Amino acid sequence: MAIKHLRTAFASQYQPGQPARLVAGEAMQEPGGDYEALHKQMKRLFNSKPGKKYGRFSEDLGECPFSAWLKDYLEDKQSFSALTDRLFGQWQELLNACQEEFDGHLMLVHEALADSEVAYLLVLETDSAMRFDGSERLDATDIISLSRLNLAVRIELDDWLGENGSDNYLTLVHGRGTGEPGDLFIRLAGFTNNVDVEKETLTFLDAVEAFAKNSEPEKAGEVRAKAYEFCKDQHALGEPVEIEALSGYLDENQPERFKEFASQNAELPESGVLHPDHRKVKKLVRIAGSGGGMSVSFSSDLVNQAVYYDRDNDALTITRLPKALREQLQRYLETREE
Template sequence: MPIRNAAMHFIDKKPDGSPAVLHKANGALPPSEAIDNLLADLIDAYNAKQGKAWGFFHGESGAYPFSGWLRSFVDGQTEFMAFTDQAVEHLQRLMEESNLNTGGHVLFAHYQQGMTEYLGVALLQHRDSVTVSAELDVKPSRHLDLSQLHLAARINLSEWRNNKDSKQYVSFIKGKNGRKISDYFRDFIGCQEGVDGPGETRTLLKAFSDFIEREVLPEEAAREKTHTLVEYATAQTKLGEPVTLQELSELLDEDRPQNFAEFIRNADYGLSAEIPADKRTINQFRRFTGRAEGLSISFEAHLLGNKIEFDQEAGTLMIKGVPTQLVDQLKRSAAA
């Protein structure tokens, strides 16, 4: 994971309402094992965060200048440090206007993973601790606390440059500490939501369930394909990469690698070729399936305890919200 450029600034914003004080870095961070480890840990922490959103830049304007400064840097017209200086000054102004106590270290990291180029921006908090020296003295210590990562964004620069129609080259943490905080950081980056990650994931899972039902697979085969889907989607979320429908289709059926992809296209679910899978939605998805004596039952695990109740002692299922199509069939049968 080559790091091309990295810089760390500091905005001192105290809770007493005093103005934020910006401490700019004198230069870019030199290559070192420490910055490599920091970025690797930051990427892991970012990928593990739930509640991220995906989107794209607003048109460049006085309200949203970040993309213009970034474009100037990417095109080679501006040096990296000049770009980060402009950006962090803008962030300081937004902090003052929002009257939020969210100062901290501001990291800009321009790096590459595989063939993809990224820019990561994060507001990092520190934690006071203690350390033991070689002389066995106990001394105060301060370190960056990635467990408190609440404001961060990542721009897929390769996607931004090469796919003008993309609406998911920016991802950012929506945050749990109040919408006002996450909104001001989103406005700093100058992006808007373009893809509903949880919604797209739910549609993908619905399409998969329909596909399994159409294929009329044996119980073990259905369970195996569900496991493949969950494992692949989970791995992609850990990497911070989208689920690719073509790749998933190939994994689901090596003998017929186009089968699931063609089913998606023909049924017109409206899914993009790449989906930023939502980790929480994926984790809720498991299928219970069973067949016996002309009875076939299959449902998603998250419905258990909600629309489906299981009486373990009696060995019975109670189903609420029976599909309309099945209800109509039963009514016609009862009236015959």
């Protein structure tokens, strides 16, 4: 990982209806050191965030000019400093009309990876901390939060501008509770949602389930487990699921088998890429439910082995109880008997 360019600006809007305040730092080239460490942590938070959205830049350049400015910078028609001057200026204008209080550091990073280039636009939040000053008096200060990231967008530059570009080169983190500033950030980034994650999750689950049922009975559980493992690993990397890569992972001896099966039995996108929600994909390997004061969760492999469901009586029988659960039940019953 190597940061080519980075710049930050602190923006605040404490009195809605009044001009927002913005203080920009200098544009830095290959800052290294602590900046690399900070960006690495922000990437970890970005990749781990559930519920990300996928899309592309809005075609309304009058309303969302960031993509045009970014393209000019990448084509050496303007400097990174000029690009960020424009970007920060628009952010301040958007916050001028914001009716909610806001403060945060806007950071734009252009990063070169081993085989591609990406850009990140993030809002860094702050946490309060206490310290002793030089006179040993307690003082409150603000520090960058290394555990929260609620507004960010990643731009896959090669997928956007390359000859074989993807239709979904933007990945958005839009946390709950960000309110109007969150909506303004989406407008600043020019993000347009182009992927129905819920639909693609169902497509993924249906394709894997059908393939598992079509496999040898003793290998069905292995298929589900490997599909979930692959999806989880992709989520950790912040990457979608490529059907061709998944197919090879599920069966190294016949790497095309799942791909061919899925193309015939599921409505796959032309790109051959899905963006399933890894939380819902967990249904492949776990059965869970709660309600009426009860919460039950167990591996799907235990059905008809240690967990038995009686459909006629709507009853669940569990054998081989976990040791901790057995001990809790025994203590509870002993207390009731006393």
